[in-house]
Amino acid sequence: MRIAAWAVVLAALATPAAAQTLRVGIASDPNVLDPAQSTAYVERIVFTAICDRLVDVGPDLAFRPELATAWAWSDEGRTLTLTLRTNARFHDGTPLDAAAVKVNLDRYRTARESRRKTELAPVTAVEAPDARTVVLRLSEPYAPLLSVLSDRAGMIMSPTALARLGERIRNEPVCSGPFRLTRRVAQDRIEMERFAEHWNAANIHVQRLVMLPIPDSTVRLVNLRSGQLDLIERITPSDLAEVQRDRRLRVAEATAIAYQTLYVNVVVGALRDPRLREALELSLDRDIINQVALEGRFVANNQPEAPGTPYHFADLPPPRRDLARARALMREAGQPNAAFTLLAPNSPVESQVAQIIQSMAGEAGFQVRVETLEASAMVTKSERGQQYDMAMGIWSGRPDPDGNIAAWIASDGFLNRMSYANPVVDAAFVAARRTTDPAQRRAAYHQAAEQWLRDRPLLILWHYRWFWGMRAGIEGFEPSPDGLIRFAGLRLSR
Template identity: 25%
Template sequence: MSINSSPTLLQRWSRPLAIAALFLAGLSSVHAQTPKRGGTLTVIAQPEPVILTAALSTSSPTGIFSTNVFDGLIEYDNAFHLKPGLAVKWAFSPDGKTLTLNLRQGVKWHDGKPFTSADVKWTLENVWKKYHPRNQALFANAESVDTPDDYTVIVHFSKPSLAVLSSLNSNGAQVLPKHLYEGTDILNNPYNNKPVGTGPFIFRKWVKGDYILLERNPDYWDKGKPYLDKVIYRVIPDGGARTAALEKGEVQYAPLSPVPARDAQRLAKLPTLKVDTKGYEWLSPWLFLDINNERPQLKDARVRQALYLAIDRNAYNRVVWSGFGKPAVSPVVSTLTEFFEPNVPQYPYDVAKANALLDQAGYKAGANGTRFKLTIDYLPYGDEFLRSAEFIKQAFKRIGIDADIRNQDTPTYTRRIYGDRDYDVTIQWYAGFSDPQVGVTREYQSDSIGKNIPFTNGSGYRNAQVDQWIREAQASGDQAERVKLFKQFQRQVQTDLPSLPLLELHFFTVHSADLNDTVSGVDQVYGSFKNVWYTDPSKHP
C-alpha cells in the first residue's frame, strides 16, 4: 500500500483535530506575510541537556535542541499528514513487511560529506535497534536493510510494523552520520555533544551551564531557509528568572511549560508575549506516579490502589498545573480516540477507602498515626514537578504515610530510577505519541528493567501476559487487532497499577509576539525553527 495516498495511523485517530488545524491554517493564510531574513532567537533550555543527540536520548531538552541540527526522514504538518523530509517518498508493501524510502538527493552533512542511504542503514542497525529507548521496540522486527543505491533504503520486517511511520521524524528516528560513528564507542562518541547533522542550523559551541550556540546552515537543502541567523539556548535553572527573562525580552521562545502556570496566565496578557498550546499534539503526554514494585510495602497492589485513591487529581490539576491538564484514567490519553479505553478500573479520590485498603494490607497506623515512610523523587524539569511532590506528600500524609522529598540533577535522577532502581515513588511524564507502541508500552514492557535506559520501565513491573500482548500488537498487520490488544493492555495495567496515571498534560509555549510561524506541525516542540521569522529582525541582532 502506498502510504503517500492512504490514510496513515496518525490520520485515523486525529480527524477532529485535523479539521480544526486546517481551519486555523486557512484563517492564518488570509493574513500571510513574506518571511524576513535575519535575527537571533534565544530559547530557554530547561533543564540543560545531558547529551545533544536525540538518536541516543529521548529526554525532552535533547529533543528540543537536536531537531534543529538534524532533519527527520519525514515531517508532520498541522493535520497529521506526512510530509517529505530527508525522504521524498515512502511506501509499505501490501503485507506491511517491507518499507521503501526514497531519499532526497544532494543533501550534505554539516562537514560537507554527502548524506546517503548508508547513513540510514547504519543508524537503524547500530543505534535505533540497540540503544534508542523507543526504537528498540519499534524496529525490533526489522530483519535486514537493503541499499540498492545511495538514495534508496528498503527495510525488511519479519512481521508487519505499522507503527513505524508514526515516529520517523527527527526526534523519533534521528539519523547519525556513519562516517563519524562507525567503529567508535557510540555511547561515548564526542560527536554526541558536538553534533554534525543535515539540519537548518549548525552547532558551534556549548558552554556548559550557560548556553548552546547554533548558526544558520547556508547550504541547507530547503532553499531559502532557515530565516534566522542564530539560535541560542540559554540555561536558566530558576523559574522566576525564566519568567523575568521572557518579560524583559531577553528570551523569545520557551517551550514545555517553562514557567509556573500561574505566571503564564499573567504573561499571556502582555502585548509583547503569546502563550500557545499548539504544537504538542504528537506528544500525547501523560504524567504519572511511578512506583518501585520491588519495594516491600509497594509489592501489594492494595497499597498501590490506596496511593491512587489518596490523590485528588482534579485538585492536583487545578492547584499545581493551573488547569493545564486533565485527570488521566489510563496511560493512553483520551485524544488518541482509536486506542483509548475508558472502561478501565477507576480510582476516584476516596481517603476512607484508601485507609481501609492499607488496613487490609496489614499496614496499621502506629501511635503517631504513621503506617510507613516513603521517599518521593521527582523529575527535575521545573517548578511544577517539585510542587507535585509537595502536593502528593500531603496526600499521603492523610492516609498515614510519611514522605520525604528528594532533589537531584537529571543524570543522578535517571541513573537512580532506571539503573540502580534505588527509589520508592517518582513523579514522571512520558510522551505517548500517536501510537501506544511508540511511547506507552515502554513503561510496562519488562525487558528494559534495570538496564539504565532512561524513560522505559522504571517500576520493575513484570506481567507475562502484558508482554505477550505488546509483542502481538507490534507484530500484527491488522489495525483492528492492534486496537483490541491495546485496550486489553490498558484494562490489565490499570488493574495491576504498577504506576499511577495522574494527568494528561497540556503543555504550553511562551514566545515573543513578533515571532512568526512558530508552529508548523503537530510535533513542533520537537521540530526545527527553519520556518520561524521575526516581523522586524533588526530588533533581535
C-alpha cells in the first residue's frame, strides 16, 4: 500500500477518543492465531498481548512466573510440577485452572493440527490432581521443557472456546492475556481491548491496543514520525540514524537471540545436490551482506547461537568466499549454471539481501530468480512437502539452545520445511535433551553442528539486534532479546 494510503487509514485512529489507544506497527500480518498451529514470528508478538503462558522469560533470558507461579523437578528429571496462580481467568469468563491447562497441553501433544507435538514429545501424561497443580510426566529427562512452556506450547486457551469454535479458534483466539481480541481485519489491523479481569490488570495502563501489519519499514517509520503510530518494531539499520536525530522519537534496542537463515529444500528442490549447496555458501560473503544491506549493525554468523555465547562453536566458522571452488563444485555436479528460485519476504531489507545473494551467487554461475511474497504466503509456499528451492526465514530465538536449532534440523522438527533428516544429528539432539550438564550438552550440540553444517539444509547469515522506535511519550517499555513486546508497565502520554 502506498504511504499516502496508509496515512489515510491510520489517521482514523488519531482522534481524541483514542487517547488511551496504543497503535503498534508490526512487520507482517499473522497467518494463524492458534498457538497449536502457529509458526510465524509475528504471531508471537500478537500472542504476547492476548495469550498468557505458563512461564515467561525476562530480559536476562531467565524464566519467571506467569500463569505458573512456581515449578519443581522430581523423579530424576522425569516429573515437572507446576503451581498455578489463583487469580487468572479466560476472556470468556471460564476459570483458568489445572483442568484447563491439561486440555491445552493434551491438545498440543496429540491434535492432528498441532505443530507442538515434537516440542512436547517426551511428555507422556498431564495430570491435574487439584485445581492449582499440574503434573507433567516425562518418558526421560528433558532439559528444554521450561523453555518450551515459555512459548506457544505454554499458551493456554479457553477450553470452552476450543469446544465451541473448533478450527475457527485460529481466527478467534480466546486466552487469558492482558488484552482481549475484539476485531481482526486480515492484512489491515488487529484490535484489542484491555482485559479488566486480568491477574495483572493494575499494571496494564492502555485501554485499547491496535496492531497494524505494515511490511514496508519505510511506511512504518513515516507513520511513526507523523504521529499515526506510537510504537514500531524492527527499525531497519539504514533508518536508525534518522530516528535517533528526531527529538520526537526514541529508540530502544537489545541484542537478539534471533537469526536470519536461508533454508533449502534438500529432497526435491533445485539445490538437492549437496555440492550445489556448498557451492552456494562459498559464493556468499556474510560480512559484505552485513555491511551493505545492514549498515554493519548485525552480527555475521553461520550458527544458531551468537558468537561469544556458550553454545557457539568458534572452531566451526563460516567458510571464506571462494568462487573458484564454487565453480568447480558446480561443474562436478554437472550444473555449471544451476538455476533456482529464492523466496523472499516483501520487505525492503530482505528484498535487498535477496538481490545481493542473487548477485554474489551469479558470480559463481548460479542463475537465481528472486520471488517476493508476503511473509505468511511465503511460509505457506515453503511448508514441508511443497515444491520450492530456497527461502529466507527468521528465527526469533529461544532461551534454550535446543529451541534454536532442533525445531529446524531434527527430522521431526515442526519447522523442518527442508525435509532434512540425518540420524547422527537426531541422536545428538536426543543426547543433549537428556542432560542438564552444560559440558555434555555442548558436546552433543557440537556433534550435531559438525554434521548439519556439512549438509547445509540451512545457511544462517546473521544474528539480529532488535530496534524499536517509539514516540517520546512512551514510558515503561522494556526491550527484550526475544524481540517481543511486554505490555505490563507500559504507559503513553499524548
